[in-house]
Amino acid sequence: MDTDNTKMFNKLFDELGGCDEEDQKQKVIEMNKAIDGMNKEEFESVFSKEVFNKMDEVIEEKKLSLKNIILLLKHVGYCKVLKCFETLAFYNSGLHLRIVMMIDDENKKKEEKNEKLLVDLCELYIMAYELAIPGSMLFICLPCLLAAALNEEESEEAQKDVEMALFALSNIGKYDEVERESYLIEIAEIIEYHQEHHNLTQLAYQCAWQFLVNRFYNDKSLEGVIANELHFAREAARELEELSKCVDWKRKEEGGGGKVRKEVDIIERWLEVIMTYFSSCILRNEEHFGLISCIMGVLRASKENYKSIYRKCIWCIHAAAENRALKVYDFWGSGAVDFVLEVVSQSYEDIQQTTDCLYFFRILCERLRNEREIKSDEAKRKELKRKVLEKMEEEGYEDFIIGFSCCKIKMEYYFYFLVQNIDDFFVYC
Known part of the structure; x- marks a missing residue:
């Protein structure tokens, strides 16, 4: 596929080998901008198995510095996850095997272990990986990323690092088996600290919840912590309301999943988490009514111009209606019956x-x-x-x-x- 975005990316990629490290970095930054503008078809046409194998070759031949390949690959994974693009190209490539070996080698070091490098490698691996993550890799990546996410520094750079660590964690799917002892204390601390100090970005906070609710899918014993101690319904409703204020609902949604629309993408991610929550929760909670009312507000706002959000809202209401922990009276008071x-x-x-x-x-x-x-x-x-x-x-x-x-x-x-x-x-x- 030849579009402005794909042509720009391919041109810059071909030029990387003949540049010094600083020039490479500038070209990678431009490549990342091109990735931001790609839709699903463009993304899949560029990031094929062959391209990932070429990246593996330039690393082997030391034509591209490790810092720059990480800068590129983390952005590839970030856009893939945020825009919900699906591809097995990375998994089937030699680059996948190289990253696994690099993670394993760095983790085994007793002295002079580069923690920042290990975090970067774990992030790009989990964001790029498409299937159920092997237990051996979760054993290394999970504690590494949780430690990075626990950073409470208030600098902008620290916030970005925490956001990326939590974003990677949110890509650990609900079918991936994770022992609660390996994450619950840390992720609860991250959520509670934000509720008191508001230190996380909107995306980072959503990702923390997505990781935890994904675990809820297979571990119903988390219900009390999620619903009553950490107040998922209350928090989700507040976040949806704040994000909704940042969206121009009267302007038509850009089709094809092109340029990243952060607030819109985060709303969609929240709605997916809410669906999982309502599908798993059997505990009656008075905060559910406020969440349903908030979803109905987003539903009405998105009806004309944001079809993807609209459908996800409907699916949330379906999941809520099928959940016997919610009362049918909740749907009348929230406006759901009127709307339908x-x-x-x-x-x-x-x-x-x-x-x-x-x-x-x-x-x-x-x-x-x-x-x-x-x-x-x-x-x-x-x-x-x-x-x-x-x-x-x-x-x-x-x-x-x-x-x-x-x-x-x-x-x-x-x-x-x-x-x-x-x-x-x-x-x-």
């Missing part, structure tokens, strides 16, 4: 939005009919059903659903699944 009925009653113009909302409403209807949920507060349930029925009538929902179920428009398979039983989409007295 407005969307599904408007038109056939956006089938994706309509079916996403229908799926949520089917879950809500099932819960309103569920006798196990209503015994404790029958009067409150009846009042909620009355309000929902009034809103359904106001929006013309019944006529719309009947017409929608008979619609012959060709749609995705999952839409047909939604309308198999029309009674699933109604609330009855």
Whole structure:
């Protein structure tokens, strides 16, 4: 693929071998700017297995200094993770094997160990790696990165270093097995210290939570710490609200995942963490209502111009509605029911939005009919059903659903699944 970004990157990469270290650094900085502007297709066309193997060769031949190759590779990994690009090119390359050996060699040193180098190598390895991280590498990288993230210095440089360490940690996926004894004290300290002193960047704080909630996916014993001691729902709601103020929701989102839009990307990352949290949490927490209300605010703001955020908000509401730890009353007070009925009653113009909302409403209807949920507060349930029925009538929902179920428009398979039983989409007295 030949675009301005790919041409610039390839031209500068070819020139690296004939430069001194300072000139190389300037070229790498320019290459990193080109990477910032790449979309998914551009990124994947540039960072192929062949390119990573070429990087391995220039390191072997000492044509590129280690400092500059780290500067380049850390930025490659950073953009890959932040923009959610997926590629196995690094894993399949000789560079991957070289980085693993370098990490292992540096870690084995008893004297004169270069801690900064080890941190850099661990960061670029974890950010570039795409599969489940081997336990042998987690054993080395996890304590190294946690130590780097615990730095409480207030300088701008220290903040950037902490952000990068936490960003790498956030790429340790929820399927990677990590013993809680190896991280919980440290990550809780990082989160609590920020809550008191506000020392982390917005991205760094999100990354700390992402790492911890990823562990929650397989270790439900973390629930009390996450929900009650560290107050995930409260913190996530506050961060989403602050980030939302920095986004011009009336301006159309740049397509293709081009230039990094930091606040937008961090919002999307928070929403992914919230989905994981609601999918795993079974503990009732009064702070959940505030989080749902905040998600609804982002949902309404993103509906026209930020489709990716909009869909992630809907998925969060799906996960919350399926979570029996949340009460159905929470969804009325947060505006979720109003919004869903407005969307599904408007038109056939956006089938994706309509079916996403229908799926949520089917879950809500099932819960309103569920006798196990209503015994404790029958009067409150009846009042909620009355309000929902009034809103359904106001929006013309019944006529719309009947017409929608008979619609012959060709749609995705999952839409047909939604309308198999029309009674699933109604609330009855």
